[in-house]
Amino acid sequence: MVIFMLKSSRSHQEFQQFVVEQLKVHYFLPGLTPTVLLHQRELASVWVTDLSKVATILNNSYSPNKGAPSRDPVDLFRSLLLMELTQERSIDDWVNNLKAFPIWAILSGFHPNDVPGVGTFYDFLKRLWLATSAHISSKVRKPRRKPKKGKKKGDKSPLKKPGAVKRLVNRLLKHPPIFKSRPHDLLQQIFKECFVIPSAQKGLLGNINNLSIAGDGTSVRTGASR
Secondary structure (H helix, E strand, O other): OOOEEOOOOOOHHHHHHHHHHHHHHHOOOOOOHHHHHHOHHHHHHHHHOOOOHHHHHOHHHOEOOOOEEOOOHHHHHHHHHHHHHOOOOOHHHHHHHHHHOHHHHHHHOOOOOOOOOHHHHHHHHHHHOOOOOOOOOOOOOOOOOOOOOOOOOOOOOOOOOOOHHHHHHHHHHHOOOOOOOOOOHHHHHHHHHHHHHHHHHOOOOOOOOOOOOOOOOOOOOOOOOO
16 A cells, blocks of 8 residues: 555535535536536535545544655545446546546546546555455355245244344343454444434434334345444
């Protein structure tokens, strides 16, 4: 990984001012305004989403006093969000879009004539993902066999190990788990600080002191670790 020194990031209000100024220069011209309206969903997303805490969260991923000045991690993260919103899956193609269409550079926080290269994005991804492997597990797991169904219609499947939940609860109470660092810890922290907490503060999550969680028992693989 290349050593970079983290520069101070601008505030979200400064980013919004940058967007307004750059859109005036590049798109508030005869015949070009419809381009902005065409991408109003992406514009609204980056306008209301304050990502300034990304710089603080990733502070330890950069050198404090040596190396070349880095790209603003907030802008790089915002650009990756736009890449996801536009359903682009290739870093190479996304960088080409940033160079070919100024609006994507502007909404990311870049000047259209100063777009990061492909290598800069890959280096940033390495700082976000705290592992050398791109996968959480390197082992190929064998598919589990389905338990035999009950003898009669409507009967529940027989328990393979009765009392497993009780034993698990007793074990956790006796030996509380010690959470180790996970590859996606920084992403989880960014999600919490930049999306979950602001949503709760705006009342979008309802009464956070009276939340109900429900599920239908479907097995879904997620990135949840805690």
